[in-house]
Amino acid sequence: MARPQIVSLKEAIQQIKDGDMLTFGGFTVWRRPMAAIYELIRQKKRNLHLVEVNGGTHDDMLAGAGCVAVWESCWSGHELYGKYGANLARKIENKEILYEDWAHIHALYRLAAGAKGVPFLPTYSAMGCDMLNPANDNLGKAGLRDGSNRHIGKYKYITYKEPFTNSDILLIPAANPDWCITHVQMVGEEGTVRVDGLRFSDEEAIKASKHNIIIAEQIVPEEYLRREPTRNMLPGYFVDYIVELPWGAHPTGLYGAYEPDGPFINNFFNSTRTQEGFDQWAEEWIFGVEDFEEYLSKLGITRLEKLRANPALGYSSTLKRG
């Protein structure tokens, strides 16, 4: 197994092709690989198929920028910083994006099954919900369950009368994205990954994916991480590309490092009520800067420093929130 390559963000994102299936590490507005999202938009990726455990500011941004053809997940929004994902909502309402809604456990189990190498995982969640209503099998209704698309299976799910207790249970099919992009605090020179704080569903998303890009606040000597292997999440042979990019999750938060930039996300949400509003926002914050370094300069050190976490708490005790 080849060692992961340490590359620039631009080089890493250039490996992703139009039409690829993508997933991301993190959870809603926490630990999202935002610098990579900006670069995907800057490189004008098209027809991406997102399969995510949950969405957030990042996938709404990709939807707004016209990068997404298919969205499969259970949620998109900005937590308390914006009521819903307005770009995604508009594209769904205008039928500009094909979407498949899942329960949270379904979305999780799709990647967990992919990570474990089994064709499905069973769950009781959530019999009776409309995500399971055949009328809402949108990929099926679009005629895409005929085997012509390598990312789309024959069935959305199967109801199975399991023989051990004679209960109905749902079989949720595996997903194996082409790429997972994950932002973490620390990666070793040989790719060992350490995540501080909650790991969310990163392990499932990463191990289900064929290729991985790890973006880290810091690249550290491999030996440093191997002193305490119980704190590590992933060995390096899962990783294709490593990018070092401090603040790379901004405006989402990073445990022990920085808070989500609430006003920034809220301003983004407010601008996304219309396509024109989003386009203007993207012109200013994505296309109007050369790269992530210029984006950070535009934000300024004063703004960023206010977000910095207190290492003893894992978050900032001085940030004004209310």
Place this chain on the structure above:
Amino acid sequence: MENKKKHSKIGEYKPMDLLACAAAREVKDGEVVFAGTGLPMLAIMLAQKTQAHTAVCIYESGSIDGRPIDLPTSVADARCSYQAAVADGLMDAFGQLQSGRIDLAYLGGAEVDKYGNVNTTFMGGTNGKRLTGSGGNTDIHSLAKRSVLIMPQINQKRRFVEKVSYITSPGWKFPHGPNREWTHKKEVYGSAFRGGPAAVITDMGVYRFDENGEMYLDTVHPGFTAEECRENCSFDLNISRVKGETPTPTYEELELLHNVIDPEKIIMK
């Protein structure tokens, strides 16, 4: 400080205060509680500081039995994991839920119907207005032993409907099978049946579900009448079982909510 246990009078608390207190009172000591972002976090933190000292809280992001000293603003907030027993991930949290370890869960919704079906996906069906989608709402609502919905009701009649326009989270009865006949949850879930919606708590009253799985008014908040609660529902709400007024917040509960749990006024604006 006996005075602190006294109940406040109308005018001394806001509708949101009573909503949070009524929600907190649903927790029994020793229970395992699954909470979502917003008011649910206030409710569980208040319960832990009043009648349910040994209740523990878990969040779907993977934070297990945290002891936050500052109010989190999302279930993945670093504050959730402060002094947690375990900070892991979704496979653990949802596994605990599915195996029946969750006694009580707090949820919200854009629409609820008389069987406790919840909608957080589309207002007005799939051709209507798109909302956030389920998140963990459907998993938690369908697999917790008791779920408590927290929703605004004053001037929100359209949120309390005969049938939700999209079932994000199944309640006591919902369409099932090839003919989509309305079926009781027990019949559908079989050995995986854990419970279902226990209460809906609004800024007007506390609602529960009868043997048939239908919502009824249990207590009405001071300042409102049972009739007004029914008028603020789009379906014919059963008010025949109302047993009186919801106790107002105690001075201790108000002090905890405003000065201890949310002094930054993140939710309690």
